[in-house]
Amino acid sequence: MARTAGSDGERTEAAIREAAVSLMARHGYEAMSMRQLAAEVGVQAAALYRYFPTKQDLLFTLLNEHMETLIAAWDAARPRNADPAVCLAAFVDNHIRFHVARRHSTHVSNMELRSLSHERLSHMLRLRARYEKELRQILREGAEDGSFVMEDVGLTAMAIIQMITGVIVWFRPDERLSVDEVTKSYLAMTLRLVGAAARETVNVPEHA
Amino acid sequence: MARTAGSDGERTEAAIREAAVSLMARHGYEAMSMRQLAAEVGVQAAALYRYFPTKQDLLFTLLNEHMETLIAAWDAARPRNADPAVCLAAFVDNHIRFHVARRHSTHVSNMELRSLSHERLSHMLRLRARYEKELRQILREGAEDGSFVMEDVGLTAMAIIQMITGVIVWFRPDERLSVDEVTKSYLAMTLRLVGAAARETVNVPEHA
DNA sequence: AGAAGAATAAAACAAACGTTCAATTCATTC
DNA sequence: GAATGAATTGAACGTTTGTTTTATTCTTCT
Numbered sequence: 001m002a003r004t005a006g007s008d009g010e011r012t013e014a015a016i017r018e019a020a021v022s023l024m025a026r027h028g029y030e031a032m033s034m035r036q037l038a039a040e041v042g043v044q045a046a047a048l049y050r051y052f053p054t055k056q057d058l059l060f061t062l063l064n065e066h067m068e069t070l071i072a073a074w075d076a077a078r079p080r081n082a083d084p085a086v087c088l089a090a091f092v093d094n095h096i097r098f099h100v101a102r103r104h105s106t107h108v109s110n111m112e113l114r115s116l117s118h119e120r121l122s123h124m125l126r127l128r129a130r131y132e133k134e135l136r137q138i139l140r141e142g143a144e145d146g147s148f149v150m151e152d153v154g155l156t157a158m159a160i161i162q163m164i165t166g167v168i169v170w171f172r173p174d175e176r177l178s179v180d181e182v183t184k185s186y187l188a189m190t191l192r193l194v195g196a197a198a199r200e201t202v203n204v205p206e207h208a
Numbered sequence: 209m210a211r212t213a214g215s216d217g218e219r220t221e222a223a224i225r226e227a228a229v230s231l232m233a234r235h236g237y238e239a240m241s242m243r244q245l246a247a248e249v250g251v252q253a254a255a256l257y258r259y260f261p262t263k264q265d266l267l268f269t270l271l272n273e274h275m276e277t278l279i280a281a282w283d284a285a286r287p288r289n290a291d292p293a294v295c296l297a298a299f300v301d302n303h304i305r306f307h308v309a310r311r312h313s314t315h316v317s318n319m320e321l322r323s324l325s326h327e328r329l330s331h332m333l334r335l336r337a338r339y340e341k342e343l344r345q346i347l348r349e350g351a352e353d354g355s356f357v358m359e360d361v362g363l364t365a366m367a368i369i370q371m372i373t374g375v376i377v378w379f380r381p382d383e384r385l386s387v388d389e390v391t392k393s394y395l396a397m398t399l400r401l402v403g404a405a406a407r408e409t410v411n412v413p414e415h416a
Numbered sequence: 417a418g419a420a421g422a423a424t425a426a427a428a429c430a431a432a433c434g435t436t437c438a439a440t441t442c443a444t445t446c
Numbered sequence: 447g448a449a450t451g452a453a454t455t456g457a458a459c460g461t462t463t464g465t466t467t468t469a470t471t472c473t474t475c476t
Contacts, residue, residue, distance in 0.1 A: 002441035002453080002455055003440075003442045003453040003455085004442075005443095006442090006443095007442075007452085008453085012453080026322070027322065030239045031238045033432075033433065033434085043454075044455055044456070046435080046437090046456080047453075047455075049436080053435095111319060114234070114236060115236075151393040151396060152393055155385070155393050155394075156397065158374065159371050159397055161374075162373075163370050163374070166369075166370025170366050182363065186367065189364065189367055189401050192357075192401055192402075192403055193397050210471035212423080212424060212472075220424090243464095252425050253464085254427095254465085254466080255424055255425075257466080258422090258424080262464080262465080263464065263465090418475105419475090420476100421473090421474085422472085423470105424469105424471080424472090425471090426467105426469085427467090427468090428466085428467080428468100429465080432461100432462085432464100433460105433461075434459105434462100435458105435459080435460095438456095439455085440453105440456100441452105441455090442451105442454090443452075443453095444450085444452095445449085445451100446449080
């Protein structure tokens, strides 16, 4: 009844994070008990508190890491000095691939914000706003230089985000469509949505 | 300690449903306690069990009612013998207005399916599949008669559903945009998304 | 006015919850 | 090989949970 053979702090913490994301994604934050999580890791519940002072701290750590990583990924992937259509394509591509690769933590990020304290919720919303601002910026430039057609920048940004994040709700990587195929289709839909028909999918309106 | 003056079964049940939807939407099904719900209704927790045998029965009742009502609303609103663009427009319009008017129960329907038992989950998924099939049918007809352009019917259906359901995540009826404006914009985006430019938003590709 | 049934309160149940504490073993360093 | 600190256990804490039971009051019908 004490330290177990071969135990290692770093490995245990990583195992906790991984199991927590999986359990929260499947059953929800409130439905996941610390004992259940401990059992999944193969450890007693008390051991969890060596790494995360409270259950909510654990949640916050996971959510924060998810958003920080997403922002960093976009920062690395975004084209510089490119025209709006290229930027938008890069944004959609990065967004879908990132979220598909992290289905579970994306689910948690979308569902469990309400379990955070007020300050931590604000912090997460700020990160989210910062990320969404990138998309609005692209859309605004495209609307100004005439390469995009849209009624409202903010509204279009929300519509696109909802659409491309929604991939993870139904997409399973082992089914009929590959990530590449899905990404390509969503990219085409997005470009049509903002009135920037890609060369290969141009459609000339019949009565024009 | 017993029946209170002016108490009425029907009114109490309606009050329970209403308070439950509101609490579940704001805090989540797991986070809502029966005592908290009872307090919101102005009743003791034990009284709830006169109307719903278990907490999960209460959830199921709400979810089921939501989906049945949605399907009934579409059945009443859908045009008969109309071309795909008209049908699609009607679908988007009905969907957005229905969900905006029922923000709370939509939230619950989207978030709390996982708290249902296996059989009840299956039942809800069947209802959802039946509803989504309507959209796929419209898209398929449009793809076949050439009025729509799309890569994949199923994928496009999911993208549209996610996009137009996502309205309730950010939309607040008391802000800068009215329901009519939002619906109109989303309708325009949807038509462009499937390559069926509405008359007033036709855009002729520059290089055509 | 009295009987019957509908609607609720109050109290209790065992189980599960997040969390804390002290004790104990493993790994590492000197 | 003894000492030190990191890692973990096992038991316990007080709350809160969903639910049940029993008793009581209100309403309605005759």
